Amino acid sequence: MKSRRSALLSLFLVAASASLAAGAAGARSAPPLKLLGRTELPGYTGDFDHLAVDREHQRLYMAAEDHGTLEVFDLKTGAHLRTLTNFETPHGIFLVPGTDRMIVTDSGKAGSRILDRKTLKVLGTIKLAPGADSSSYDASTGRFYIVTGGGDVGMKMSYLNEIDPGSGRLLRQLRIDSDHTEAIQAEQHGDRLFVNIADKNVVAVIDKKTFKIVARWPIVGAKTNLSMALDEPHHRLFVVTRNPTRMFVLNTDDGATVASVDVPAIVDGVFFDAARQRIYVPGAVGEVGVYQEVDPDHYRELARVPSAIGAKSGLFVPSMNRLYVAASPGKRVGGAVLWYAVGPR
DSSP: OHHHHHHHHHHHHHHHHHHHHHHHHHHHHSOSEEEEEEEEETTOOBOOOOEEEETTTTEEEEEETTTTEEEEEETTTOOEEEEEOOOSSEEEEEEOTTSSEEEEEEOSTTOEEEEETTTOOEEEEEOOSSOOOOEEEETTTTEEEEEEESGGGTOSOEEEEEEETTTTEEEEEEEESOSOEEEEEEOSSSSEEEEEETTTTEEEEEETTTTEEEEEEEOTTOEEEEEEEEETTTTEEEEEEEESOEEEEEETTTOOEEEEEEOOSSBSOOEEETTTTEEEEEETTTEEEEEEEEETTEEEEEEEEEOOTTEEEEEEEGGGTEEEEEEOOBTSSOEEEEEEEEOOO
């Protein structure tokens, strides 16, 4: 009887071990991104820019930059609901916390728009220098930042504008000697902003309190640093360049480059997934690169997930485990929005 119990126990342990191994292998083999759907936008040309999710009203927004419109989608089904035409060249979309308002940055002369999220009617404008484009919200201070100026509107200078998002009032303005200033990231447990100065190939470090540039970190070996994401707990800044297309990992203690990896070409957005320690990099060549942060100094490519030609901008929504990617048609006719489920680590 004792030997039989021992044999049964051995069989149970072998089966349990095999089950655990199979489960682990399944988790390892699960794709990091799974395509859930694709919404076609026939008849569109030019570039698409940034996206935003409004979970309260179950909407997804996309700025159709060259089309001069804001596109509205059903968040559950992906269906295209409306096209808003109150814009010139929309870029960024920001839902103001604690209110039913949103701000759409617009590089046209009329300025950025403030909209009612329920009715989608324009309530007002934020009057700044022309060229409003990149924007970022600092939840730790409640301040909203908009970049204006630059070569696209015939200006040799750019401006970083600090805005009270509740009222749309300009609080402070920093003049930057650059005709191409791009992405912004704000520390949530520190006093710094990081800004891509694309025509100088540097990251500007700005003190939030003094609103002055306190350091300039060079990107060595590449030009046109457009996209940026931040892993603040590990003191790492991810900067993606266009020429060549690479992702540089900077130590935010001193600005030193600790790693760089190849990513899909022509990128207009990079997204850090803190829960999985991953970075998602959509490229216009039709791939989303997925990279694992092994440790703060080492990064491993997990996959290049097929997307669509022109799919270079996007949005990662951690609370939904979703990645949205906008496929710009460029000179072709017809774009799309793709949405992915983010897989387990």
